[in-house]
Amino acid sequence: MENFVFHSPTKIIFGKDTEYQVGSETRNYSKKILFHYGGGSIKRIGLYDKVVRSLNEAGVEFIELPGAQPNPRLSLVKEGIDICRKNNIDFILAVGGGSAIDSAKAIAVGVPYEGDVWDFYSGKVIPEKALPVGVVLTIPAAGSEASKSSVITNEDGWYKRGLNVDIIRPRFAIMNPEITYTLPPYQTACGAADIMAHVMERYFTHQKDVDFTDRLCEATLRTIIKNVPIALKEPENYEARAEIMWASTIAHNDLLSTGRIGDWASHAIEHELSGIYDVAHGAGLAVVFPAWMKYVYKHNIDRFVQFAARVWDVEIDFACPERTALEGINRLSQFFVSIGLPVTLEGLEIPEDRLEEMADKCTNYGSKQIGSFVKLGREDVLNILKLAAK
């Protein structure tokens, strides 16, 4: 087991009607905030009005910044930084999914920094200060509500890059599963793929004797596998929505990273897909992950057998463990298909003419490797993209 530091101080406020607590929770930090959200969905479902009422009742003044979109944009982040500076705002409230939260985190590190906030995402500078961020979550997927991650897309070159630092973990996350009743099936399914990918990025490691986190990972995966089909059939099934929502947080608050080194190659490859083609991140992961698995499984067949047996209940073929390993990968693909996700680039409507460009960008034009389970160079990434094609 690797040495680790685990510090996940986000206060989780979970359950029915919890959105009414947003004003009082926010008031613990600030009287004047940026209220950041996406498009009209929070207005359609009545959440916007509830948040506004709760902030008003708590005496919290706010300036609104709507417009956070999937694969959130650097330009909006810069707009948010300007608003905060001009208005002496010292707290960001994000109401939405991973996009609004990631965007809020970027604003939070950008405000106290004199340089270009992209410096943090390009890896040039590590941020030392951040405004506090609070969250009302609407989509279980990115896990950003308790994570140290933020992913932003720079429109200048369509680079999608992540920042991972503890100072951007939200102070509180309000999570009412009822808010997710109106999520369209495709978005529910994309969320499932994102959650599963967060677990699988951590699960595939060569670290031995990390059975505890292995089992916590398996518990999280099985929860998604059981409950997403229920939520798709019965969108207002509270219990299924609640299980998915809570699992999404645990999948990415780093509990499942403890004592081990994650892989994260599939995320890096997917960022090129959604960076260029603006596809849903979860859908991109449903395409990339099985292809990555097929490309790397021979490096540790035992681990893929464990995945097949413990996550998918595949009976182990002791005469040929490789068959079991491949069946596990197959079950993952079948699951994605069963919940309505594409598992090929073709299914995502991504043509094959820019695979080389994506492999280039993903590996900094061949100068660096990605992944940890297996170190991948430019040619490896290209091969995985080709495996994912059809």
Place this chain on the structure above:
Amino acid sequence: MENFVFHSPTKIIFGKDTEYQVGSETRNYSKKILFHYGGGSIKRIGLYDKVVRSLNEAGVEFIELPGAQPNPRLSLVKEGIDICRKNNIDFILAVGGGSAIDSAKAIAVGVPYEGDVWDFYSGKVIPEKALPVGVVLTIPAAGSEASKSSVITNEDGWYKRGLNVDIIRPRFAIMNPEITYTLPPYQTACGAADIMAHVMERYFTHQKDVDFTDRLCEATLRTIIKNVPIALKEPENYEARAEIMWASTIAHNDLLSTGRIGDWASHAIEHELSGIYDVAHGAGLAVVFPAWMKYVYKHNIDRFVQFAARVWDVEIDFACPERTALEGINRLSQFFVSIGLPVTLEGLEIPEDRLEEMADKCTNYGSKQIGSFVKLGREDVLNILKLAAK
């Protein structure tokens, strides 16, 4: 699923050589502290010297208070409170297991309170303030290093009572599994029973559709079941010691409580055993828990079948699920026996002449019920103690 708030902000610093970080972590909070520990064991294993050196190097002044013992005493807590007040101390460092940490937490709430600190444990007053506490853990068992619990024994009447409030969660917990190499087998086994009991108190609920936390509970139990026999055979097996140590924290930081209501009757009954007879808490739990299970399982056979199947790999007897349920309880007892624990009061050398007194005290002389899975009155507690006798 029940609504919940989950907030476990303790910074976990886990792994080899981490004890050298105690000075710098403490320095973030204070320059003058109470250094609280138990007997001579931390000196024998060299930990005392390492802590002193690290505190000195960080420029942290300290006053020592040794003497925390199993079932930590109120009188020592009061001594600690006096020392802190007289010396303007504003931080408590506990180096030890649950006893030193629980005692430190009691001192931490006692210092800023004008009344008798026992008020908090008798349930008369809820504490509002506490000094910050830091921990270097030596025994994986109580889970106190990240929990909101503290259990203290009042020598005046030998009452053993618990306090549960978020303000006493330690700020940091330093956990080096190597420190546990020298734990005697009996103490290792008692720790295992305590950890398993923390999980089982949460596992046995009538709450439906809490499969995620069920599976997290099962993951934790299986980790203990797998690794404790390894640690008993190979006391210096780092991986086994590490798995046990990390599981002990997760068993009791309330992650496994999320969305459900725990039972806690077995803990209440055990507190009477160790309160009067000063037996090891874990050993008391190994006696009480199987007896409690035999007494209550008919109230929810399905849940006990799940316990048998998922935790102990018992093949389900579909013709007679009750047989499966009973086999799960039997496996638990067998496991305790296999790691050297008593499973009867006789094995604990507790005579049967004060069972009525314990049932009285446990239920406030019959005026209150304990437990949640099944509400238990005085007669029920007496019946469970009788079931546990031989």
